[in-house]
Every structure is written in structure tokens, then in C-alpha cells.
Amino acid sequence: MKKPTLVFLLAVVVSMLSACAQAQTVVIANPSVKAADVSKGDLRDVFTGASSSLKDGSHVVPVLLKQGGVHDEFLAAYIGKNDSTFRASWRSLVFSGQATMPKSLDSEAAVVEYVAHNAGAIGYIGKATPHEGVKVLAVR
Amino acid sequence: MRCIRLLLLLACALALQAVSGSAQSLDDLNIQIHGYATQSFLYTTQNNILTTSSSNGSPAWTEAVVNITAQPIPKLRVGVQGRYFLLGNFGNTITLDWAAADYKANDRFGVRFGKVKTPSGLYNEIQDIDPSYMWSLLPQGIYPINSRNSVLAHYGGVVYGTFNLGQKMGKLEYRGWGGERVIGTDDGYFVDQRESGLNLPNGLSGVTLGAAIHWRTPLPGLMIGASDGKDQQWSSTLTAGGGALTGAETLKPFNLPDYFARYEKDKLLLAGEWSRLPVSGALTFTGLPATPVKIDQRAWFGMASYKVTDKFTFGVYDSQSVDHQSALGAARHSLDWAISGRYDFNQFLYAKAEQHFIAGTEIGYDTALNPHGLQPNTKLTILKLGVSF
Numbered sequence: 001m002k003k004p005t006l007v008f009l010l011a012v013v014v015s016m017l018s019a020c021a022q023a024q025t026v027v028i029a030n031p032s033v034k035a036a037d038v039s040k041g042d043l044r045d046v047f048t049g050a051s052s053s054l055k056d057g058s059h060v061v062p063v064l065l066k067q068g069g070v071h072d073e074f075l076a077a078y079i080g081k082n083d084s085t086f087r088a089s090w091r092s093l094v095f096s097g098q099a100t101m102p103k104s105l106d107s108e109a110a111v112v113e114y115v116a117h118n119a120g121a122i123g124y125i126g127k128a129t130p131h132e133g134v135k136v137l138a139v140r
Numbered sequence: 141m142r143c144i145r146l147l148l149l150l151a152c153a154l155a156l157q158a159v160s161g162s163a164q165s166l167d168d169l170n171i172q173i174h175g176y177a178t179q180s181f182l183y184t185t186q187n188n189i190l191t192t193s194s195s196n197g198s199p200a201w202t203e204a205v206v207n208i209t210a211q212p213i214p215k216l217r218v219g220v221q222g223r224y225f226l227l228g229n230f231g232n233t234i235t236l237d238w239a240a241a242d243y244k245a246n247d248r249f250g251v252r253f254g255k256v257k258t259p260s261g262l263y264n265e266i267q268d269i270d271p272s273y274m275w276s277l278l279p280q281g282i283y284p285i286n287s288r289n290s291v292l293a294h295y296g297g298v299v300y301g302t303f304n305l306g307q308k309m310g311k312l313e314y315r316g317w318g319g320e321r322v323i324g325t326d327d328g329y330f331v332d333q334r335e336s337g338l339n340l341p342n343g344l345s346g347v348t349l350g351a352a353i354h355w356r357t358p359l360p361g362l363m364i365g366a367s368d369g370k371d372q373q374w375s376s377t378l379t380a381g382g383g384a385l386t387g388a389e390t391l392k393p394f395n396l397p398d399y400f401a402r403y404e405k406d407k408l409l410l411a412g413e414w415s416r417l418p419v420s421g422a423l424t425f426t427g428l429p430a431t432p433v434k435i436d437q438r439a440w441f442g443m444a445s446y447k448v449t450d451k452f453t454f455g456v457y458d459s460q461s462v463d464h465q466s467a468l469g470a471a472r473h474s475l476d477w478a479i480s481g482r483y484d485f486n487q488f489l490y491a492k493a494e495q496h497f498i499a500g501t502e503i504g505y506d507t508a509l510n511p512h513g514l515q516p517n518t519k520l521t522i523l524k525l526g527v528s529f
Contacts, residue, residue, distance in 0.1 A: 041360075051247050051302065059214065067487075080361075080406065082450050084484040091176075091528060092272035096257045096265040097219055097238045100172050100209050120214070 025074045026127050028112065028134040032119040033058045037138040043078050046122065048089055049099045063114055063123035064104045074124045078139065168212075175206040176528030178270050185519040187501070188509040190286060191228030191331065194520070201524075202226045203270065205237065217242045223268070228509075230286055230326060237268070238293055246301075253297035259315040259352055260367040262400035262413045268292055274445050274453045274482040276494040276522040280503045281439025281461025281474060282398075282415050286328025294319040294348055313354040321348040321371065331506045338423065339379045340389060346374030350396070361404040369396035378423055387425035391433070394419050407447035409455075414440040436464040437502075445480075453482045463502055470516040473500040489527050496520040 027038060035056045045051035047062045054060055065071040067083070075086050093099035105111050108125040115121040116133030125131060180201035184194040192198035202224070209219030220239040225231035240254035257265040266272050267283045277285060296319015303312045322345040323329060330340060352367030375390040400413035417437040422430040438461070445455030459476040466472040480494040498504075501514040 052244065053247055061214070082447070083487070084450065085447065087487060088272050091174075092266045092269055094172075094174055094209075095176070095205065095207065095221065095269040095272065097207075097209075097221065097240050097242070097252070098257075098265070100170060100211055100217060100219075101174065103170075 024127055025070055025077060025124050026131070027078075027122065027124050027137045027139055028115050028131055029060065029122045029137050030115050030117075030119055031133075031135050033060060033122065033135065033137075035137060036135075037140050039140045040078055043139060044080065047079055047102075048086075049093045049102075059120050060122045061118070061120045062102045063111055063118075063121050064102050065108065065111060065124070066104045066106055070108060070124065070126045078124075170211040171208065172210075173206065173208050174529060175204070176269075176271050176526060177204040178202070178524055178526040180276065180522055180524040183521045186515040187505055187518050189504045189518065189520055191230060191506055191509060193228075193509065198228070200226060200228050203268075205268075207237075215244050217244075225289070227285065230328065231289075235289060248301040248303060249299070250301060251297060251299050255293055255295050256298050256317070256319075257293050258291065258317055258321075258348070258350070258369075259298060259300070260317075260350055260369055260396065261352075261398045261415060262365065262402060262411060264291065270524070270526055271490065271528040274455050274492070275443075275457070275478070275480050276492045276524045277478070277496070277520075279413075279439070279441035279443070279457060279459030279478075280476065281437070281459050282413055282441065284328060284503060286331065286504065287323075290321070290323040290327045290329070294321045296320060296348075308358055310358045311356040313356065315352045315354075315367075316350070318349045319347075320345055335506060335508045337380055337382075340376050341379060342376050344374050344376045344389060344391070346391075347372040352398075362401070363403075364401045366400070367396075367398045369398075370394075371396070374421075378425075380425065385425050387423065387428075389421065389423050389433070391419055391421035409445045410443070412440070412442045414438075434465040438462055438464060451484045455480045455482075461502055466502070470499075470501045470514065472502060474502040474504070475499040488529055490525075492522070492524040492526070494522045494524075496522075 027043065035054045035058050038054055042054050046060055052059060072083060075081055075083060079086060090101055094101050105114060108129040111123040111125055112129065112131050112134055115123045181197065181199050182192055182194040182201060183197045188194050192200045204224040205221060207219060207221035209217055211217045218241045221237040222234055223237045224234050236255060238255050238257055240252050240256045242250065242252040244250035259265050261282065263278060263283060267278055268288055296317065298315060298317045300315045305312055323343050325340050325343040348369060348371050350367060350369035352365060354363050354365040356363050372393050373391065375388055378387045378389045379385065396415065396417060398413065398415040402411040417435060419435040421433040423433060424430040441457055441459035443455060443457035445453055447453045456479045462473045477497040478494055480492065482490060482492045484490045496519065498518045498520060499516065501516065505514055
């Protein structure tokens with residue numbers, strides 16, 4: 001097989017794997033959030049503390065998973081950071097008095113529960129996790 | 141200062157009213173306590189640096205920080221942070237990092253007041269927050285650790301916000317600040333004065349104003365910014381000969397221009413900054429001719445870091461500083477190449493190792509710990525262990 005063909009095939013495989021990772025994670029929000037979808041940029045701003053609202057004006061409060069595969073996938077796919085870099089950037093805000101650390105919960109079920117009962121809450125869970133009482137936001 | 145205390149009391153009263161009015165539980169207040177601590181070890185091949193006996197190996201760099209914040213209503217936060225700081229002959233005390241109330245009306249406008257971090261330059265707000273970056277020692281031309289406590293924060297306020305410029309133009313963040321800055325009597329700026337018998341018993345303080353903009357460009361990860369601070373005339377009592385002579389140290393108004401950029405993509409981070417500190421003033425004693433004080437420090441750095449694995453980050457920077465008012469020689473400049481590594485064991489524990497190759501003696505040295513004079517070149521090794529929660 002020629003080299004360019006091999007590189008092309010590898011790129012296709014990598015992009016398919018990346019898309020697959022994104023598809024495993026869904027973004028959920030409290031039903032009070034008006035938006036039906038959210039851009040990747042908005043999501044990154046909200047989860048890095050740069051913004052506290054979506055483009056349609058909905059005030060949102062991010063909720064995190066403490067750790068795990070879904071957490072790592074979400075950070076890689078939508079925030080562009082790994083867990084240690086992500087937490088380091090939040091520490092900058094917390095220790096300089098610019099923000100409080102988002103709530104971190106132990107399980108996806110706890111995230112669903114919290115998001116369902118707190119106005120403006122926005123979080124992420126695995127696709128297969130039951131999510132009654134919350135709305136799923138499409139990521140553009 | 142009295143005004144600041146009143147504002148803080150007002151913020152506390154507002155927070156208390158918000159709590160009692162809606163009968164919130166402690167959980168509703170979103171009270172958080174965070175902290176970190178670091179212990180460092182310094183070793184130099186030539187001169188003693190940062191007022192430590194580093195040429196023998198010195199563990200005299202310890203920091204511990206605790207903060208408590210509450211968010212009684214979504215738009216209001218109140219908090220306070222204290223710090224224990226020891227670096228050689230600096231510190232060994234507990235100080236107030238910041239104590240502020242923050243009201244964020246929306247993404248476009250927020251205000252913070254009390255003792256607040258000064259949002260100048262690329263790293264000023266976070267230069268003391270060791271867990272948030274990979275370096276053990278930030279470029280000293282712009283972020284001198286022996287003067288950190290004085291430039292980090294001021295008594296007064298900060299306004300801030302972000303404007304969306306549209307998909308093709310990115311976002312523009314602004315910060316404006318004003319208040320009083322106090323340079324403590326034990327600050328690094330005064331080390332040489334103090335060791336020659338000149339003391340500022342009340343430190344040096346004055347009005348400070350400034351503004352900064354950060355343009356988050358349409359290219360994801362690229363931020364370009366500028367800030368400028370305007371410090372008014374500062375004046376303070378000066379003593380010499382153990383109090384036998386009394387005079388004044390006066391600094392004329394000066395600006396602190398600063399330009400910077402940062403690019404983050406995946407595992408790569410690139411950053412650069414240039415700043416200038418032009419200060420002129422005089423030391424005056426009654427009946428004696430005034431001694432001029434003139435500094436024109438211009439400093440810049442370029443840095444790069446790469447996340448080699450999830451836990452290990454490697455980086456390098458080149459930092460240069462020149463005082464254009466100094467006589468030619470090694471004391472006029474400081475050129476510092478640093479290579480650094482950081483390893484995160486888990487979310488809480490990390491270690492850093494850093495090697496500096498320093499040419500010139502403009503920054504970080506004192507005469508008392510280098511009684512035989514300064515050598516022009518120094519190699520500095522720093523090992524650091526940190527824990528945060």
C-alpha cells in the first residue's frame with residue numbers, strides 16, 4: 001500500500017474513533033434552560049469558567065463528574081484538555097478569587113439527579129445512562 | 141482603607157440577608173474550602189539567590205494557602221484567602237491574599253471589590269498560584285517572586301466582562317482596576333536599600349489605576365492582550381542610621397505597559413510577554429542633597445510547554461530583563477534559560493523540577509548573602525513538591 005493511502009486511511013480511522021468518543025457522551029441540562037442545542041465553543045466557555053450563559057441568554061451552571069471514562073471523554077471531545085490541565089485552569093480561577101469550583105459528583109446518576117433539580121444546571125453523562133427529568137442538548 | 145472595610149461589611153450584610161431571606165442551608169450557600177501547600181529545595185552553583193543560602197542547598201521556600209468562599213446567590217460570591225509564605229529572608233508570616241465580594245451581573249459586566257488581585261499582564265493574577273502552572277519560578281523579569289506580594293493585589297476594585305464580537309472576530313475581555321497599592325517594608329524592591337541601612341518603616345503606598353484587554357481571537361486557543369497601569373506619585377517616610385536620620389522616598393507617577401499573547405492547542409502551550417517598568421524618584425534627607433532613584437527595566441519572555449503524557453509536562457522558557465538606567469556590566473541584565481518538568485501523581489499531588497541558566501545579576505541577589513561579590517553566571521536547580529485540594 002502506498003504511503004499517502006495509508007496516511008489517509010489512518011486519518012479516517014482516527015476521525016471515526018474521535019466521533020465515536022463524542023457520540024458516547026451526551027450533554028444534559030435542567031429543563032429551565034431554553035436552548036435546544038449548544039455550540040462547542042459555548043460549551044468550552046461554560047465548562048472553563050469563561051462564561052456563565054449560552055448564546056440564547058440562558059444562565060447555566062456547570063456540573064462535573066469527579067473522574068472516569070465519561071469525564072475524560074467529555075473533556076477530550078469538547079473542552080480540549082485532559083483532567084489535570086482542566087483542574088489546573090479551574091484552580092487558577094479559584095485561588096485568584098475569580099470563581100468557585102463547579103460541583104463535582106461521584107456518579108452519572110448523581111449528575112442526572114442534580115441537573116434535574118437545579119435551575120440552569122448543565123452536565124454530561126454517558127449515552128446509555130437513564131436521564132429522566134433533564135433535557136439533552138445537541139452539540140453543534 | 142476604611143472605605144474598603146465598609147464595602148466588605150456591606151457585601152457580608154448583603155450575603156447574610158440573601159441567606160436569611162430565603163432560609164438557605166449551608167449547602168445552598170455553596171461554601172467551599174480549598175487550599176494548597178508547596179515545599180521547595182533550591183541549589184545554586186555560584187551565588188546565593190533570593191535571600192537563601194542556596195549555594196549550600198536550601199529548603200527555605202515554603203507556601204501554604206487556604207481560602208473559603210460562599211455563593212449565597214448565583215450572581216454574588218464572597219471569599220477570603222490567607223497565605224503563609226517563606227522564601228529565604230522574605231515573609232515567614234501569614235498574609236491576606238485577597239478578601240473580596242464579587243457581583244457578576246452577566247457575562248458583560250461584573251465588579252469585585254475589597255482586597256483584589258490586580259489583573260495586569262498575562263500571569264499577574266495567578267503568579268502566586270503554583271498548582272495552576274508548570275513552572276517552579278515564573279520569568280523573574282516580569283514576575284519577581286521577592287516582590288510578588290506587593291504587585292499581586294490592591295485595595296479597591298476591579299470591573300470585568302466579556303463581549304462577543306461575532307463568529308469571525310472572537311471575544312474581547314476587559315478588566316479595569318483602581319485603588320491603593322501597598323509595597324511592604326520587607327519587599328524585594330527594598331532589599332539593597334535595607335541592607336545599606338535605609339529603611340521604609342511604613343513601606344511605600346499610593347494610588348494605582350489600570351486597564352487590560354484580552355482578545356480571544358477567532359483562531360481557537362489564541363489570545364492576544366495588553367495592559368497598562370498608571371501609578372500616581374508615591375511617597376513615604378525613610379530612615380537611616382537606625383532612625384538617626386529621617387527623610388522621604390518619593391516616586392514620580394509612572395506607567396506599566398505590558399503586551400502579551402498565549403496560544404494553546406491540544407498538548408501545546410506557547411506564550412510571550414513584554415513589559416516595561418520606568419521609575420524615577422529621589423531619596424531625600426533634610427539638609428542633604430537628594431539621591432536620585434532611576435530604573436528603566438524592560439523585560440520579556442517566550443515560553444513553550446508540551447504535555448508529553450497525561451501526567452508529565454515538559455517546558456522551556458527564555459526570559460530577559462535589562463535595566464537601561466544601570467551602568468554597563470553584569471548587574472545591568474538578567475538572561476535566564478529555564479527547562480522544567482511537572483509530574484501530576486493524581487488530582488492532588490504533584491512534583492516539579494526546574495533548571496535555570498542565569499547570566500547577569502540584575503534580579504534576585506542581595507549583598508548580605510553574597511559578601512564576596514557576585515559571579516556573573518549562576519545555575520539554579522529547583523525541586524518542588526505540591527499538594528492541593
